[in-house]
Amino acid sequence: MQQGSSVAAFPAFSNMMEGGAGPRGGKRGADQAMDQNKKRAAFDDITNHFDEPEHPGTDAQCSEMFPTTSASSYGYLQQQNNLQQPAAYSQGVCGGGCAPFAAPGFQLAPPPPRSCRPVFVDIDEQDHDDPMACTTYVNDIFDYLRDSELKRRPTTTYMESVQSDINPMMRSILLDWLVEVGQEYRLTSDTLFLAATYIDRFLSLVDVKRNRLQLVGVTSMLVAAKYEEIYAPQVEEFCYITDNTYTREQVLDMEREVLRVLDFDLTQPTIKTFLRRYVKAASGEIPLDVTFEFLTSYLAELTLLEYGMLDYLPSTIAASCVTVALYILFHGRADCVTWSATLSHYSGYLPGDLRHCAQAVHQLFIAAKSSNLPAAREKYASAKFAQVSQLGCPACLPEWMFL
Incomplete structure (x- = not known):
């Protein structure tokens, strides 16, 4: 960021976690010049929250209750109701009766005539x-x-089997932030959903450190925008949205890595x-x-x-x-x-x-x-x-x- 200048910002993640409201609406090109007196908070503030659970004791309790899923209403529902997937479920069920997954060689049951x-x-x-x-x-x-x-499909257990430095809450905060990014640049909802898919597929294969998680997220949004949008935001705009936490070269390097890991297979429902x-x-x-x-x-x-x-x-x-x-x-x-x-x-x-x-x-x-x-x-x-x-x-x- 140039010395003496300031840019429009999303609120600090500490404020977001306390319920603070952030700006909404698009700010691109000339609009950015109107917001020079506002200050952007960088995503890497999030690491301060990763060291402490959202509620004291929650992480430890949930890791015992739900070892293979996030501490969420979904996990709570599965635990409290003792839900079991029916054997004839149309997606297939793992041997332990857990949620459906795509078993190797499994074919989705055809619809009835x-x-x-x-x-x-x-x-x-x-x-x-x-x-x-x-x-x-x-x-x-x-x-x-x-x-x-x-x-x-991404691996459904990559947080446990692949990742060593991030957890489901970090992923949730990243995607919550990307919802705001989509609004900021008036991106279609298809771009947001495709970016989330790219993130999960990438994290299923590559162990990512927490200080690079936002880089993976914003780069996935860039790739998805190029796929879905008529006029995708420029690389510099994605650097700007992170308060220039990452340089243009870092985003381009990560773009190459994401495309390589995904094997350039970008078409996904x-x-x-x-x-x-x-x-x-x-x-x-x-x-x-x-x-x-x-x-x-x-x-x-x-x-x-x-x-x-x-x-x-x-x-x-x-x-x-x-x-x-x-x-x-x-x-x-x-x-x-x-x-x-x-x-x-x-x-x-x-x-x-x-x-x-x-x-x-x-x-x-x-x-x-x-x-x-x-x-x-x-x-x-x-x-x-x-x-x-x-x-x-x-x-x-x-x-x-x-x-």
């Missing part, structure tokens, strides 16, 4: 004349994406990929407005912060976000519907397949209201997103949702 399914709505009927909708091939495309999500399709399927039978789409996106972003959600496939998480969002919006109505034949047809999931993942998503929604990671909650508390993070919901999901 269309002739055996209940009547469903053709959600692509109105788009047959739109060449951009690819209605002739859209079902084949999503069948391919369901197969692809099995092949490029994310939660957002499936969520867009499932939201359209839900709207086929149930009258829904944009609030529903905002709520599903909020739930999906909450799952990004939770290390334990890596146990589930992106398509499973997307379908679970849809069913939980329907319950949150309509739980007080006698005609509340949280799944449909159309959703089953286009997702390939039955309600019972989503039980454990949906319960985890629901608990994340409940816990987010008092979370010390506020970026997603504050983002979706704005009028722009219909304030969906402020919606209320019962403490438990009813059993009839999964029958």
Whole structure:
């Protein structure tokens, strides 16, 4: 940073952990000149928090209770309810009855023949004349994406098996910060989800020291932005967003390393990929407005912060976000519907397949209201997103949702 100058900043992470609010909105190019009197706090302040648990005694207690997952509402749910995955679960189950994973050589069970399914709505009927909708091939495309999500998954236990200096809370803080970065530069949500995937795939293969974790995160965001955005931010802007903690050369060196580790395999279906399709399927039978789409996106972003959600496939998480969002919006109505034949047809999931993942998503929604990671909650508390993070919901999901 040049001597005597100051730049617009996100709040220090110490302030964020205490509930302080940070700036929102985009600041690029000429906009940055308007914020020269503000000071940016560097991400490396986070290391002060890594040495101490968020709540005294929490880390030690949780490491005993949940040795293979983060200290989270997801882990709490699994422990308290003693949940066991059904043997016929569509994703496969490890021998210990833990959450689903992609076993070597495992193939996702094909959906039942269309002739055996209940009547469903053709959600692509109105788009047959739109060449951009690819209605002739859209079902084949999503069948391919369901197969692809099995092949490029990060290791679900990399924090225990690969990493020696970082933990799930550090990952959560990093991704919470990237939510703000996405807002700062007005990046699409697809970029955020793709960056999170790159981070997890990289951390599954490379042991990263805590002082380089932010560099991995911001570089993954750079690569994802180049893939998804029409006009991606420049390298210098990603240096700026870290308060110039890293130089341009360091970011470019890390970009080369990320691409090498990922073997330049950058095309990957994310939660957002499936969520867009499932939201359209839900709207086929149930009258829904944009609030529903905002709520599903909020739930999906909450799952990004939770290390334990890596146990589930992106398509499973997307379908679970849809069913939980329907319950949150309509739980007080006698005609509340949280799944449909159309959703089953286009997702390939039955309600019972989503039980454990949906319960985890629901608990994340409940816990987010008092979370010390506020970026997603504050983002979706704005009028722009219909304030969906402020919606209320019962403490438990009813059993009839999964029958």
